[in-house]
Amino acid sequence: MSAGWSYRLLALIAGKLRRRKAQTLLYRICYRLFDLTVVVAILALAILLYVHQYGGIVVSRHPEKLKLAESSQILSADGTLLRTLPLPGSGYRLAAMLDEMPQLLLDTFLAVEDRRFYSHQGLDYRGILRAFVNNATRGSLSEGGSSITQQLARNLYLNREKSWLRKLNEAGVALELERRLSKDEILQLYLNQIYMGSGQYGVKAAAKRYFGVSDLKLLEIGQIAGLAGLPKGPSIYNPLDHPEQYRIRQKLVLKVMYQSGLISYAEMQQAARQTFQLPERERASTEGIGVSYLDAALREAARKTGITPEDLRTGGYTLVTAMNSGAQQVLEQVFADTSMFPPDGSDQQVEAVMTIMDHHTGEIIALMGGRDPQEGGLNRALLDARQPGSAFKPIIAYGPALESGRFTPESMLPDRKAAYGTYRPENLNGIYRGQLSMRTALQQSVNAPAVWLLQQLGLSNAREFASRLGIKLAPEDNNLAIALGGLHSGVSPLSMTQAYSVFASGGVYQEAHLVRRVTDKQGRTVYEHQSKRKQVVSQATAAGITAMLRSAVERGTGQKARMNLPVAGKTGTTQLDLPGVSSKANRDLWFVGYTPQWTAAVWMGFDRTDSHNYMTAGSGKAAALFAAVISRAAAQAGSSHE
Template sequence: MNAVTEKKQSVAHSGKDGRWIVRTRILRLGYLLFDGSIIGIIIALVGLLYVFQYGGQVVKQQEDKLQLPESSIIKTSDGTTLRMIPLPGSGYRHSAELEEMPALLINTFLAVEDRRFYSHQGLDYKGISRAFLNNIVDMDLSEGGSSITQQLARNLYLNRNKNVIRKLNEASIALALERQLSKREILGLYLNQIYMGRGQYGVKAAAERYFGVSDLKKLEIWQIATLAGIPKGPSIYNPVDNSTLSKTRRNLVLQIMLDQGLITKEQMLEARDKKYQPPAANKVEVIGVHYVDATLKEAAQITGKSVEELRTGGYTIVTGLNIKAQQALEQAFLKGSSFPPDGKDQQVEAAMTIMDHRTGEVVALIGGREQNEGSLNRATIDARQPGSSFKPIIDYGPALESGKYSPNSILSDRKYAYGNYVPENLNGVYQGQITMSRALQKSVNAPAVWLLKQVGISSARQFAAKLGIVLTEEDNHLSIALGGLHNGVSPLKMTQAYGVFANGGKFNEAHMVRTIMDSKGEVVYSHLSETRQVISQRTAEAMTMMLRNVVNEGTGKKAQMNRPVAGKTGTTQLDLPGVSKKANRDLWFVGYTSEWTAAVWMGFDRTNKDNYMTEGSGKAAALFSTVMSKALSGY
């Protein structure tokens, strides 16, 4: 074989090899493309399955998210808003039905946020495509192209992280929402859920906060445009934080409204010229922290709902709070001179309640000198010994009611030993005999204990129960004559009890709540007055006469006012070894005028050798006079 032949054969073989290599590469590429297509199809199918399943599961497992929490409102007796309860996270929401919203408001939000809302099934593919192209150009994920349904899905179920998985989840939930809810339901949820800046959620809360408008149908065109411009940037486009940017955004929305045929050019030009003026702040909002606390707990007992449900259920709770009385109470509590000196490491605390004994409505209440949300409410806790202020309830009231005694009855004033119990008069002086009226006026101990022994503990406890104070089995002893109780009693209970004397022997249960309405305005509770004659009018009148003597000439002189006052002081001693005999644990004054009954308590949360009071109950009586004089002025 010559060289030429060999070369030809070599070229032929190399040509075959080259073609074989090319074919092999093409086949490999084909296999790769085929495999890739299969994998792609599988991934697409898995993705579609995920999108279809994930959203449905989330919505099903978290159905409660579709029930939007709504700020409840506490109102005073004259209808003034005392408090709008913040939602978890310190936001506020007032929900409104679509029927309560003007068509222009709804159509403007649709024009600005999702013009194809009624034509898509949760995903606006045109909007998504536009946003996708813009994001490629800008090299980021700044534009979302989210429909209203997607925004709702994100706000209800997801965070605001910008990544592919979150967008996929958002789309999945949006599709699920569209399958489960009608368009009107989705739109209603969106308009009530959307964040509108300044802690306001939903268009109604925003309208009230920014314009002082509660009836959405009274919104003007420029106000609607302002509201519709906020969701784009709630912190920068709300009119309070940045009125200039808000107006710029408002004008853009007005142009959209014109372009969509929602308003005329004349209306647009007129709306552009409007200048924003924020509504006057509600100055009543800062008062009544402890009153609100007591109101919610009472409402929970009435309705069987939790306090949290009541806070976030959009309820309107009308109370008996009198603004003037509450302000007088809180102003007095701000003055350090109203109280005894503080202890070594504690501040002297106090609580006071005022009730209209004719109805039982609590017109004012404060549970401590620190008026912070969640602080201890000492006005409603049965934890304090009432001392001598308990004598009308457990000693003199039962005696009068028995018919065997009158204010002029002669009582024994001698030092007796009742088994191991040996009560003593504070000054160590015993007169042998004393009238009932005089014994109460000077708060003498021995006659009170002697009288309880004569009447009987069982009868006395029954009398106290008629006044709303139910004692325990541990209270079956004579020391209750001087206010020595096993569990103690609250200022509110003492107010309620004395209210029976003030009301001619008729009992009205002390209460804060007058009516409760749900988020739709339907009354779910209305207090029905159940005034009961629980003791005789004769007993009540005789007690009032004696208690007026206490204020006019006895231990309660500092409670005197420009009108008749009946009442009784109370003091419990510390009685610790090595501590002054003048050391006191609790100071009380409970009394009433013809209009209202009130109780004042002062003391330390933890009384010990370093924290006690040396002043007497006259300090509590003086605070009663200060508060009631101002609260009742012009009454």
């Protein structure tokens, strides 16, 4: 065989080998591609299954997320807004239905945030693809491509972490929301849930905060553009903190509105030129007042409605209280005057409480639960923890005596030392007059006659009389020491106000209350106080007690309560009685009294009375505080009606 043929044969064999290798490589590539396709398909199926399963599980486990917390509001008796209650995290939300929003607002949000909202099923695939390409180009997750439904899913159920897993979870929840809710329901949730900066959630809260507009249909074009521009960056585009950035964003949204055919060119130009005077943060004269009052009102509303305090705060309720904001302001102004109180102790401030009630209606019009009340703090006005001292005598001794018909204010009572078993009461000054009238005994707050009188009446009769005034005594109080206000647990200033209000109103009991009405977010009444007047004490008894209590103010221990109004009232003092401490040391100072319009109780003392924290001042301090508050509040009320 020639050399040429040999070369040709070798070349032929080599060519065949190359072709065979090429075919083998092609086969391998095809097999690999097939395997990869199968893997990708399985992975896609797994992802799809995960997305659907995750969304269903998350939404099913947290149905409460679809019920947005909404700030409740508390109003005074005249309808003035006292407080919009913050949500957990200190934000505010005022929810609105879609039909409360102008169509231009809805269309603008859709044009800016999700043009295809009503045509996609929760995921805008074109937007997602665009975002994917841009993110891949930049090598980051800077662009979201999220639909309104996805944004709602993220805000309700997820965090803002930028990761592929979070995007998958977001897609799953979005798809589940689309299955459960209509498009209008999703849009309404979104517009009420979205954060709008400055602690405001939802378009209604933002409109009110930034523009002072409560009715969304009164929004102007420029304001609508401003609101629609906020979700992009609420911290950098809100008009309060960044007015220049806000204007730039607003003009961009106006351009989008024009390009989308929502407004004309002239309207765009006019809105771009228009400026709005941003409202100062609402600081009405009533803002910040009544911390203790509102705490007590929320507790009462929860008790009356069966709604938890937390739900009352975040359920969009409106609580109409009985607060007289003028009287409450006067009360807080007087409490700010340190000269009205005894000196502080070595490591505690002297505390004080005052409650004021309109005894014609039973409404508590003003209340202070401490000198420096804090939200969620101790409300001393409601605690049955203080010994009332001699302020309890009209309730447990003199009132029952007159009601029995056996005694009158002029009846003579023994004033001498006496022992009742092991109980040996004493007059504070150590002076005994043999006998004196009931009027004088109450006027001068003499102890011995009160104890003798209670012993004559019987404990059961006296306790029953006190219960008619709203004071239920414990079984441990079945002893004569209660004649001088020595109670097992004590009473609250509010309960003392309630009790004296019966004397003030001619023997009529009306339940003391702070809440007039509670309505839900739809305006439906869920609770309304029904005033019930009940004659629990005879008018003669009430008149007799009132006459004696006026004498106590005019010529007795309550003289510092005198003012240019008829006043009836009684002081009360409980001594500290600790070894090694001055005999002048006092634990509790009281004055409880009333004018023709109002009944009020004042208490002063320490939260923890001990050898380093006690008062040497007398109950005249409490009487003086009563006079300062009531006289000023009454004068203000009188001038407001002229």
